[in-house]
Amino acid sequence: MPRKPEILKRHTVARSRLFRADELLLRFSNGEERVYEKLCAGGPGAVLMVPILDDGRVVMIREYAAGIDDYHLALPKGAVDRGEEILDAANRELKEETGYGARDLRFLKRMHLSPAYMEHGINVILARGLYPESLEGDEPEPIEVVPVAFDDLLELVIQDEVCEGRSIAALFYAKAWLEKHG
Incomplete structure (x- = not known):
């Protein structure tokens, strides 16, 4: 090296x-x-969750993205607050954005979108054992929660509204991790 x-x-x-x-x-x-x-990067970091329902569907959200001036379907994500542990931040953001908490949170990988010129990274967290629980978030409008089939990942990611690279990469990584580790 x-x-x-x-x-x-x-x-x-x-x-x-x-x-x-x-x-x-x-x-x-x-x-x-x-x-x-x-x-x-500013602040202590960010988390992106791959929340899996007991029936095997993944919980995604539809929200407005100013960068593309449109709505898109992505995985829930958010900032880690100062002094907050990564898994605690993941569960908090999950509750704020999806109305679910998770009994089983597992760190999978830290990913960087464009490491050639961006310091920012995101911690990918697998969330299982979901249960209904909501926290008030800071979103300007209600987020639409969209559970989607996780078994045909290619069919999911070819949809036009699934366009965020971090979500696509995290979905494939989580699917591969689950196939290997269960």
């Missing part, structure tokens, strides 16, 4: 309410220097 580049200089070039972009001056092991930009 190659030696990581040395960071010679780092400074913030842009900031908004949600994002911060930093510029990095890097020196690689062969002496080459380059300027990179990256979107920086």
Whole structure:
């Protein structure tokens, strides 16, 4: 494995309410220097849940996405609050967004959407043993909860409204994990 580049200089070039972009001056092991930009993570992280009902269906949500100016079908997700454990955050977000809590929460994997220029990652959590329980969330409108068949994953992800890469990757990863570990 190659030696990581040395960071010679780092400074913030842009900031908004949600994002911060930093510029990095890097020196690689062969002496080459380059300027990179990256979107920086804020806060303690995020969770994305793959909630499985006892009948085998996965619980997805339909909500508005400003980035595409449309509604889409995705897995529930949210921020980890400061001082909150990842699995506690997953159960809280699950209750806020789906009206279910989970008796069995299992960390599966940390994923990055675009590691070449984004620091952000998300912790994928498998949620089973679901039971009805709601918490008030911070969404601007009610989220539609949509249980969908999990046995034909290809049929699910080819639907136009299933377009979020993190959800698609987490669904395939969870399906493979369940086939191996049960």
